[in-house]
Amino acid sequence: MLFYILHLDTSLFLFINDNFHFSLLNDNMRAVTNLGNGWVVYWIVLLYVYYYNRQKFKESFFLLFLTQLVPGIIDIIIKKAVHRPRPIVALHSLIQAGKVHVNVLGRHLTTDSFPSGHTVTAFSLAVALSYIFPKHKKIFYIIACVVGFSRVYDGEHYPLDVIAGGIIGYLFAKITLLLYRKIKNYKDYNFE
16 A cells, blocks of 8 residues: 555656646746745745734744744654655666656755655745734645645655645644644733
């Protein structure tokens, strides 16, 4: 069963990665994938929150920090436990033999693949930003989905890595958010 799932995952990866590439999309997907890079996107998000929610900036900062920290730790733990190689590493012999082609945009990462850390970041940010700016919830989740797709498109992750990253980011950010709200409501605790 696991063999079949991994085979299907690899086939889907190759289909997406090899059939949707053209110049304009390539440049844009590299930019989109950076929206899942915590070192890049966190500062952009903080500027956005500061500009549009200045009166609650300290609380929003704390919330964003927590909803990134918890899923991020879970992502690292799972990556080390599963130790799944990236597509470019796992398919190396087939690539060398000319049996498959993988488009890798950007760096050729060789570290653990499962789950996708960029997707974890994108979905955990979507949860936090949806709480802070509920009117724009759909936009945040659409961006998170596009970030996940970009990881397969860029040749960095399998679809299953992205799906797991989305679930982990969403689930653990939601749990963190629930705990945050309980603490905040406990005797009207102020995070300022």
